[in-house]
Structures are given as structure tokens and as C-alpha cells.
Amino acid sequence: MTPPTTTGAARAITNVDERPVLRERGQREVFCGLTGIVWMHRKIQDAFFLVVGSRTCAHLIQSAAGVMIFAEPRFATAIIGERDLAGLADANEELDREVGKLLARRPDIKLLFLVGSCPSEVIKLDLSRAAERLSRQFMPDVRVLNYSGSGIETTFTQGEDACLASLVPELPRAAGDARSLLVVGALADIVEDQFRQTFADLGIDNVDFLPPRLSTELPSVGPGTRYLLAQPFLTDTSQALENNGATRLSAPFPFGEEGTTAWLRAAADAWDVPERHFNAVTRPGRDRAKKAMERYRERLAGRRIFFFPDSQLEVPLARFLSREMGMELTEVGTPYLHKEHLERELPLLPAGVCVSEGQDVDRQIDRCFAAEPDIVVCGLGLANPFEAAGVTTKWSIELLFTPIHGYEQAADCAELFARPLSRREALAI
Numbered sequence: 277m278t279p280p281t282t283t284g285a286a287r288a289i290t291n292v293d294e295r296p297v298l299r300e301r302g303q304r305e306v307f308c309g310l311t312g313i314v315w316m317h318r319k320i321q322d323a324f325f326l327v328v329g330s331r332t333c334a335h336l337i338q339s340a341a342g343v344m345i346f347a348e349p350r351f352a353t354a355i356i357g358e359r360d361l362a363g364l365a366d367a368n369e370e371l372d373r374e375v376g377k378l379l380a381r382r383p384d385i386k387l388l389f390l391v392g393s394c395p396s397e398v399i400k401l402d403l404s405r406a407a408e409r410l411s412r413q414f415m416p417d418v419r420v421l422n423y424s425g426s427g428i429e430t431t432f433t434q435g436e437d438a439c440l441a442s443l444v445p446e447l448p449r450a451a452g453d454a455r456s457l458l459v460v461g462a463l464a465d466i467v468e469d470q471f472r473q474t475f476a477d478l479g480i481d482n483v484d485f486l487p488p489r490l491s492t493e494l495p496s497v498g499p500g501t502r503y504l505l506a507q508p509f510l511t512d513t514s515q516a517l518e519n520n521g522a523t524r525l526s527a528p529f530p531f532g533e534e535g536t537t538a539w540l541r542a543a544a545d546a547w548d549v550p551e552r553h554f555n556a557v558t559r560p561g562r563d564r565a566k567k568a569m570e571r572y573r574e575r576l577a578g579r580r581i582f583f584f585p586d587s588q589l590e591v592p593l594a595r596f597l598s599r600e601m602g603m604e605l606t607e608v609g610t611p612y613l614h615k616e617h618l619e620r621e622l623p624l625l626p627a628g629v630c631v632s633e634g635q636d637v638d639r640q641i642d643r644c645f646a647a648e649p650d651i652v653v654c655g656l657g658l659a660n661p662f663e664a665a666g667v668t669t670k671w672s673i674e675l676l677f678t679p680i681h682g683y684e685q686a687a688d689c690a691e692l693f694a695r696p697l698s699r700r701e702a703l704a705i
């Protein structure tokens with residue numbers, strides 16, 4: 277484990293809706309926003325992510341995403357060399373040349389993201405101007421956008437937020453005030469199809485998803501747009517949508533039977549779907565989810581769980597695990613606590629549970645050992661040393677790679693936490 281320092285650490289306890297929140301500002305252990313490319317490149321099928329960074333950045337995404345041998349990859353790193361860092365070469369000229377070569381070779385690319393990194397920020401390479409310049413050159417065939425995935429600015433799920441926020445200005449303006457529903461946040465295609473079907477059964481048929489599967493199918497947004505967040509980490513994207521006139525539907529997040537029902541209900545209420553019809557449509561899914569989760573509840577009930585701050589999914593997942601799986605929460609850490617987006621989640625956490633925002637990793641590790649949890653949810657950097665110390669862990673990044681939203685995935689979500697406990701027990705026999 278990298279020895280953490282506590283230089284500059286600060287802490288405070290404040291109240292969020294009457295709930296005390298421990299706020300810490302110290303050494304943190306999180307992935308950077310480049311990691312989001314791993315799931316975003318699978319979602320937007322005609323997009324390409326070009327990281328403008330170092331060999332470290334290339335290493336990170338390649339090892340996180342695995343090396344694709346049989347398919348043309350949809351991400352790459354333009355490596356900033358020592359000459360660029362020393363200001364001896366014109367990085368813009370090199371970037372234009374590399375983009376030109378890439379687009380000449382890959383006519384399937386319709387949307388190119390230039391993704392900033394720590395090195396590109398350090399040399400102050402202006403990627404927004406580069407994106408404008410390259411867009412002018414390659415439009416209408418290819419749209420070029422930019423966002424930052426730098427570890428100086430972002431934790432790993434903020435990469436998705438920054439990516440989606442960069443797309444919002446490109447969304448067409450909706451004609452008139454006709455109502456439409458926009459589901460915001462990358463979901464596995466199968467989950468998207470399930471939700472689309474449920475909304476159709478409820479009578480809500482003007483439904484779009486952001487991000488779309490193809491960049492040529494951008495949803496339109498306007499004052500009639502009501503949007504539901506599928507992920508809790510989309511702060512900048514939400515702000516950008518609201519600047520375009522869209523209105524957020526306040527809801528818990530669609531994890532577990534309870535969260536999924538409340539999330540669907542928020543849309544149903546906005547569309548005045550009668551309660552009887554809502555119950556008739558959702559009842560089969562609710563029953564299936566409850567039945568499938570039973571076996572995991574048996575394994576998880578009464579087990580103690582500690583969340584380190586990493587994915588920003590911590591609060592909704594803690595709610596699901598405590599209320600539907602009967603787990604005992606020791607600490608729920610999150611990198612950022614968005615009060616409005618979590619307004620329907622926080623009241624559902626048990627009274628007295630420690631909610632923390634930010635990190636001072638030394639102190640948090642001490643609290644974790646003192647709490648003696650059965651399982652710890654954390655990033656890879658902490659997971660290996662914890663496992664070596666005999667502590668069972670769940671890698672938080674798996675929560676992004678695995679479909680866990682909605683009724684049909686509720687049991688899979690529970691299984692992600694049950695599996696490491698079963699493995700540890702099997703090894704102990």
C-alpha cells in the first residue's frame with residue numbers, strides 16, 4: 277500500500293438533513309476519471325476515446341479494460357513525450373497529426389472524445405480549443421469533443437459525468453413543450469431494454485437514454501424534458517441538462533426491489549399513471565426480484581459492511597444492503613455527497629450510521645479495523661492490502677462493470693457482496 281500522508285488533512289462534522297456527516301480532506305485512494313472509458317466505450321458504439329496523456333494513463337486504461345486482440349479498440353492514448361513536456365515540440369501539431377491518421381484509418385468513428393489527463397493539464401494543453409479546431413476540420417463526418425479524466429480533478433465515476441456533460445451542449449433542442457422522459461447514466465443495453473419496456477407498459481413511451489448507443493441518435497432536450505438519474509454521480513451532467521430546461525425527477529436510485537419501484541414510481545407520478553396500473557405493471561418484476569434475492573439475504577443478513585469512498589454509489593447501495601439484505605452498516609464513505617441527488621436516499625439509511633464524505637485514508641483505515649466489518653467495499657489500491665490482512669473485500673469498480681440496476685439484476689447486485697464472503701468461508705474450511 278502506498279504510505280498515505282496526512283499533510284493538509286482537515287475534518288469537520290456537519291449536518292445533512294439532520295444527519296451528521298463526517299467530512300474529511302486528506303490523502304485519498306481513488307482511481308482517476310480515465311477509468312470511465314472502460315464502460316463508456318462499450319456503450320457509445322461509434323465513439324472513440326483518445327486520452328492525451330502519459331504511459332501511466334495508457335497502462336491504466338489498458339489493464340482496466342483488458343487488451344482487445346480480435347476487435348479494433350475504441351480507445352487509445354496519445355502519449356505526451358518528454359519533448360512535449362519540456363515545451364520543445366508543438367503538442368497541438370502532433371495531436372492534429374495523430375487525430376488525422378486515426379480518422380483516416382477508422383471511418384467508423386463518428387464521435388471522438390479528446391480526454392485530458394494529469395500530464396495534459398500540467399503542460400496546459402488546451403483540449404477544448406483542440407476539439408473545436410478538429411471539429412471544424414472533420415464535421416459533418418466526425419464530431420470532436422473533450423473532457424478531463426485527470427486524477428487531479430476527478431474520481432473514477434466522475435469521468436462518466438464529465439463525458440456526458442460534454443455531450444449535453446450537442447443535444448438537439450426539443451420542439452415545443454411536449455413531455456419526454458430522459459434516463460441519464462450509462463446502463464447495460466439489456467437493462468436499458470428492460471426499463472424501456474416497463475415505461476412502455478406504464479404508458480410512458482417518449483423515452484430516451486443518455487448516453488445513446490450511437491452518437492447519431494442524440495436525444496433532444498427542452499423544457500418538457502423530465503429526467504431520471506440512473507447513477508448518483510452525474511452532478512455536472514444534471515446541471516447542464518437543467519441549463520437546457522430539463523427538470524429532474526427526485527427519486528432513490530434503481531438498486532434492489534425497493535429502489536427500482538420508487539424510481540419507476542417517480543416517472544409514473546409525473547405522468548399521472550394510476551396506482552392500480554402502476555402496481556399491475558410492476559408487481560411481476562417486484563415478486564421476481566424478491567424471490568431471487570431471498571438466498572442472498574440468508575447469507576448477508578447481520579453481516580457488517582464498511583464502505584470506503586470510491587464510486588459515489590455507496591449511499592444507494594448501503595440503503596439497499598441494509599433495508600433489503602439486512603446488513604449492518606458500519607461506515608458509509610463517499611467521495612462527494614450530493615445533497616439534492618441523495619435527498620430520497622439519505623433518510624432511508626438507518627439512524628446513527630456514520631456517513632463520511634471525502635477521505636483521510638489513514639484515519640479511515642483505523643476506523644475500519646476498529647469496526648471489525650465482515651466485508652469492506654473499496655478500490656483496488658486498498659483491497660489487496662486488506663485481503664493480505666485477512667479482511668474480506670469487494671472491489672467497488674466491479675459495481676460499474678456489472679449490470680446491477682432494476683428488478684432483474686437485484687439478485688446479481690446482492691450476489692456481488694455475498695460472493696467474497698462465501699469465498700473467504702470456503703478458504704477457511
Ligand code: SF4
Nearest residue numbers: 308333393394426427
Ligand atoms: S490521468 Fe493522472 S491519475 Fe490518471 S492515469 Fe493519467 S497520470 Fe495517472
